[in-house]
Amino acid sequence: xxRYPKPPEGSWTEHYPELGTGPVSYESSISxxxxxxxxxxxxxxxxxxVGRVEQVRRKGSYFTKELAVARTSLIVVRGMDDRIRxxxxxxxxxxxxxxxxxxxxxxxxxxxxxxxxxxxxxxYDLDGRCSHVHQEGEFFGIDKANYGLVSVHCEVWQGFIFVxxxxxxxxxxxxxxxxxxxxxxxxxxxxxxxFYYRGDIRSNxxxxxxxxxxxxHAPILHGRQNPMMSKPEYQQAGFSALHFQIxxxxxxxxxxGGAGWLLPPDCINPIEGVMRSGLFGPWDTADIGTxxxxxxxxxxxxxxxxxxxxxxxxxxxxxxWEKGWYLTYHYWPTAHNRLVFEANLxxxxxxxxxERLAHELAATTIKEYALxxxxxxxxxxxxxxxxxxxxxxxxxQEILCRHLNKVVTDWVDDYQRSRAEV
Amino acid sequence: xxxxxxxxxxxxxxxxAKMWCLATExxxxxxxxxxxxxxMQAFYDALFPRAEEAIAYLxxxxxxxxxxxxxxxxxxxxxxxxxxxxxEIWRQPxxxxxxxxxxxxxxxxxx
Numbered sequence: 001x002x003r004y005p006k007p008p009e010g011s012w013t014e015h016y017p018e019l020g021t022g023p024v025s026y027e028s029s030i031s032x033x034x035x036x037x038x039x040x041x042x043x044x045x046x047x048x049x050v051g052r053v054e055q056v057r058r059k060g061s062y063f064t065k066e067l068a069v070a071r072t073s074l075i076v077v078r079g080m081d082d083r084i085r086x087x088x089x090x091x092x093x094x095x096x097x098x099x100x101x102x103x104x105x106x107x108x109x110x111x112x113x114x115x116x117x118x119x120x121x122x123x124y125d126l127d128g129r130c131s132h133v134h135q136e137g138e139f140f141g142i143d144k145a146n147y148g149l150v151s152v153h154c155e156v157w158q159g160f161i162f163v164x165x166x167x168x169x170x171x172x173x174x175x176x177x178x179x180x181x182x183x184x185x186x187x188x189x190x191x192x193x194x195f196y197y198r199g200d201i202r203s204n205x206x207x208x209x210x211x212x213x214x215x216x217h218a219p220i221l222h223g224r225q226n227p228m229m230s231k232p233e234y235q236q237a238g239f240s241a242l243h244f245q246i247x248x249x250x251x252x253x254x255x256x257g258g259a260g261w262l263l264p265p266d267c268i269n270p271i272e273g274v275m276r277s278g279l280f281g282p283w284d285t286a287d288i289g290t291x292x293x294x295x296x297x298x299x300x301x302x303x304x305x306x307x308x309x310x311x312x313x314x315x316x317x318x319x320x321w322e323k324g325w326y327l328t329y330h331y332w333p334t335a336h337n338r339l340v341f342e343a344n345l346x347x348x349x350x351x352x353x354x355e356r357l358a359h360e361l362a363a364t365t366i367k368e369y370a371l372x373x374x375x376x377x378x379x380x381x382x383x384x385x386x387x388x389x390x391x392x393x394x395x396x397q398e399i400l401c402r403h404l405n406k407v408v409t410d411w412v413d414d415y416q417r418s419r420a421e422v
Numbered sequence: 423x424x425x426x427x428x429x430x431x432x433x434x435x436x437x438x439a440k441m442w443c444l445a446t447e448x449x450x451x452x453x454x455x456x457x458x459x460x461x462m463q464a465f466y467d468a469l470f471p472r473a474e475e476a477i478a479y480l481x482x483x484x485x486x487x488x489x490x491x492x493x494x495x496x497x498x499x500x501x502x503x504x505x506x507x508x509x510e511i512w513r514q515p516x517x518x519x520x521x522x523x524x525x526x527x528x529x530x531x532x533x
Contacts, residue, residue, distance in 0.1 A: 353480035374523030
């Protein structure tokens with residue numbers, strides 16, 4: 001395993017002196033009180049990715065998104081004017097959840113011309129206007145113009161739909177994303193073959209996220225299922241990233257990927273050789289519809305680049321792979337020690353069975369790895385909750401975990417300061 | 423064979439077709455957890471050496487318009503991928519150290 005050069009300061013962490021190098025506390029991952037603060041300070045103030053434009057392809061296409069962390073449900077819908085809007089999923093009449101089917105706790109999607117409340121039949125246009133009040137004459141001086149759905153700030157970047165629950169967001173989406181992310185111009189829209197995983201896991205959202213933004217654990221926790229990682233020389237050398245970069249609350253880690261196609265047969269599982277695919281995706285380059293490296297990728301301009309793992313604050317990540325596919329992760333807290341974890345893999349639609357099977361192996365492999373992470377992170381949560389230990393050392397390969405820990409604390413501090421000033 | 427599930431040149435795999443031609447990942451994962459290692463090893467040993475031939479056969483058809491017998495052969499290959507983890511790596515149906523965590527595929531391409 002190659003060791004890659006570090007910045008002149010001697011480490012990635014010291015390149016960003018505001019991060020410090022001391023041990024960190026994970027009290028923020030075990031405290032119900034801190035979670036209550038995060039809900040207000042972070043999840044009701046940051047831009048949150050709730051999906052992609054391909055989920056609302058046609059006029060009238062919609063989906064609902066349960067945001068337990070904000071105690072709300074949203075409707076995201078493409079209007080007759082083709083604009084994508086978001087609304088709180090609540091009827092203006094008596095507060096019933098407006099759009100759901102069978103089970104009000106489960107997300108749903110579909111296509112319609114208007115929304116109609118199951119309870120008393122009030123109707124809303126796709127742009128949120130109240131269009132019909134059942135037995136309107138029975139009401140007292142009601143003006144439908146004042147009874148539209150409650151809208152939520154909604155903006156689209158690179159086909160990713162973001163919402164902001166603040167009454168008046170302090171930044172536009174572009175300002176929030178900042179220069180590192182907005183430099184990206186990638187043909188996400190051409191990758192419409194999707195595998196969508198969802199898990200319910202008993203760990204804090206940050207404890208879980210941290211495992212997906214460092215690869216230090218990979219040769220150990222996942223060593224057995226990867227013959228290359230289980231080699232003594234790899235185990236000895238461990239993992240070294242190609243590049244780390246921080247921009248505002250966001251961060252990226254770039255690695256050389258895992259060039260399975262270059263490995264000798266004893267370094268791959270037999271199925272990988274047949275399907276020409278594996279954990280790091282298909283071995284053969286997909287035609288993504290654009291030439292050369294897309295703008296914004298490989299931000300460190302490093303030789304031997306294989307993937308970028310972009311971490312968008314607070315709870316969204318996408319990994320873009322050299323071979324022409326990407327995956328997203330979402331970490332949705334449902335309690336201080338529980339989250340819904342979503343993983344989506346996106347490929348250029350397979351042109352034949354061979355390509356489709358390569359996608360299938362990549363998608364199946366993700367589950368084998370992710371379930372091991374799930375078990376381990378429930379164990380981490382239990383260890384932290386024992387409070388037997390209160391501070392934890394983080395290595396240089398864990399710089400992104402250190403950064404998230406700091407950003408969360410900073411946002412909560414900032415929120416508390418602004419409250420104190422009022 | 424009138425009731426053959428697979429294309430004629432893969433008739434030797436018919437004994438596995440009834441069990442392992444499953445359309446969704448959820449069915450394949452459930453079948454894996456409900457199978458013994460001996461059952462999965464036998465299926466793997468029968469199909470693995472034929473996998474390249476099966477892929478080459480399927481490549482001749484448009485993916486989104488596969489004849490029924492070819493679609494079943496593709497599903498059989500999906501199941502080969504599913505059992506490859508217990509057979510090649512874990513030596514047990516379950517992924518070790520996963521506790522009671524769930525991680526379910528809610529949406530997948532068809533076929």
